[in-house]
Amino acid sequence: xxxxxxFPFELSDEERMAQETARAFSKNEVLPLAAELDxxxxxxxxxxxxxxxxxxxxxxxxxxxxxxxxxxxxxxLMVEELAAACASxxxxxxxxxxxxxxxxxxxxxxxxxxxxxxxxxxxxxxxxFALSEPGCGSDAASLxxxxxxxxxxxxxxxxxxxxxxxxxxxxCVLFATxxxxxxxxxxxxxxxxxxxxxxxxxxxxxxLGIRGSPTCGLTYENVKLTSANxxxxxxxxxxxxxxxxxxxRLGVAAQAIGIARAALRDALSYSKERKTFGVxxxxxxxxxxxLSEMIIQIDAARALTLGAARLKDRGAAYIRxxxxxxxxxSEAAMFAAIKGVQIHGGYGYVSDxxxxxxxxxxxxxxxxxxxxxxxxxxxxxxxxxxx
Ligand code: CAA
Numbered sequence: 001x002x003x004x005x006x007f008p009f010e011l012s013d014e015e016r017m018a019q020e021t022a023r024a025f026s027k028n029e030v031l032p033l034a035a036e037l038d039x040x041x042x043x044x045x046x047x048x049x050x051x052x053x054x055x056x057x058x059x060x061x062x063x064x065x066x067x068x069x070x071x072x073x074x075x076x077l078m079v080e081e082l083a084a085a086c087a088s089x090x091x092x093x094x095x096x097x098x099x100x101x102x103x104x105x106x107x108x109x110x111x112x113x114x115x116x117x118x119x120x121x122x123x124x125x126x127x128x129f130a131l132s133e134p135g136c137g138s139d140a141a142s143l144x145x146x147x148x149x150x151x152x153x154x155x156x157x158x159x160x161x162x163x164x165x166x167x168x169x170x171x172c173v174l175f176a177t178x179x180x181x182x183x184x185x186x187x188x189x190x191x192x193x194x195x196x197x198x199x200x201x202x203x204x205x206x207x208l209g210i211r212g213s214p215t216c217g218l219t220y221e222n223v224k225l226t227s228a229n230x231x232x233x234x235x236x237x238x239x240x241x242x243x244x245x246x247x248x249r250l251g252v253a254a255q256a257i258g259i260a261r262a263a264l265r266d267a268l269s270y271s272k273e274r275k276t277f278g279v280x281x282x283x284x285x286x287x288x289x290x291l292s293e294m295i296i297q298i299d300a301a302r303a304l305t306l307g308a309a310r311l312k313d314r315g316a317a318y319i320r321x322x323x324x325x326x327x328x329x330s331e332a333a334m335f336a337a338i339k340g341v342q343i344h345g346g347y348g349y350v351s352d353x354x355x356x357x358x359x360x361x362x363x364x365x366x367x368x369x370x371x372x373x374x375x376x377x378x379x380x381x382x383x384x385x386x387x
Pocket of ligand 1: 095099129131132137138139140141162163164184238239242243245246319367368369370371374377378
């Protein structure tokens with residue numbers, strides 16, 4: 001057993017196999033591309049069909065719709081393996097699974113599932129999730145993107161921002177409001193193809209990290225949808241968004257663990273080679289303190305994440321646990337990445353070594369799919385409800 005496995009966690013044979021498959025693929029096919037994807041800001045299009053063939057693009061989708069029918073635990077293990085190789089690739093896969101596919105599985109009609117899921121699961125198409133807006137992020141109920149019912153049609157006007165996979169996506173799960181003063185009860189969810197009249201993608205964002213994962217804004221100008229695009233009941237979209245984000249937070253937690261693992265892996269190997277005062281620096285107590293704190297936080301983050309994922313798999317309440325996992329794992333990733341740079345000294349500050357990339361990649365996990373500040377609100381409000 002390697003330190004990268006953490007504590008023995010009760011896994012089914014299927015979950016263990018999913019982890020091993022993702023680990024081998026990540027090591028052989030993803031890790032060798034990671035530095036280049038970051039440097040060139042390049043979307044790894046060639047990996048998508050391969051991930052589809054291995055079952056990563058429809059991890060938790062029932063097999064009848066072309067998915068792998070795996071547990072959330074297996075999904076988190078797969079995201080972690082991808083992220084330990086390349087944070088960008090892991091969020092392309094995780095946003096696709098957690099944010100686009102999951103709400104279709106949870107709230108979609110049989111027709112919508114048959115129409116969208118098989119291609120999404122095979123990697124023939126890629127999905128995105130359009131909730132945030134230029135002026136609306138953490139306060140997700142105060143949307144400005146308007147939907148107006150006109151006879152049998154829904155007409156959408158407005159702007160969306162920070163859309164992971166936006167520049168390359170084929171399918172979008174969209175949230176829009178019937179009444180900007182109506183709060184969460186006025187929001188409807190839709191699923192629609194990206195090739196649709198009136199929808200324009202904005203410029204690709206130039207990001208600090210996860211540079212292989214493309215992000216853009218979207219503009220809707222009189223986009224015409226029908227009831228076939230409505231996801232769940234009219235005006236029930238806020239609940240769809242919140243439930244989606246509960247699951248999405250587990251994906252981000254797993255991603256953060258993978259990034260932290262990469263930071264520790266690279267710091268460990270550097271600290272065994274680099275010598276100061278006549279010994280490898282891993283023999284100095286200051287460095288040992290950093291390494292020990294990094295592995296403790298990684299293992300604790302994984303225990304929280306897989307524990308919350310297991311609750312989800314059992315159909316139990318897991319909102320607080322998912323928020324706790326996401327908050328703790330993202331802070332563990334930042335800690336590991338910062339200490340990873342410190343252990344590398346000057347070499348940690350230049351792009352010849354991956355330490356600086358891990359730091360740039362780690363930061364976003366404290367921001368997207370609910371900031372750390374929002375996670376603390378969710379944790380405390382759930383705690384009050386539970387007591
Ligand atoms: N799960 C399920 N239901 C939830 C929920 C949750 N986590 N949070 C709230 N709800 C339900 C409530 O129970 C309530 O239902 P009732 O009407 O039946 O009582 C309803 O939703 C409204 O709840 P609140 O009054 O608590 O809602 P609020 O407006 O005060 O907002 C919030 C609560 C938790 C702050 C919410 O706005 C939120 O989660 N904000 C963060 C949004 C976010 O994570 N954005 C990230 C966007 S995705 C992204 O990052 C892009 C990408 O591509 C990666």
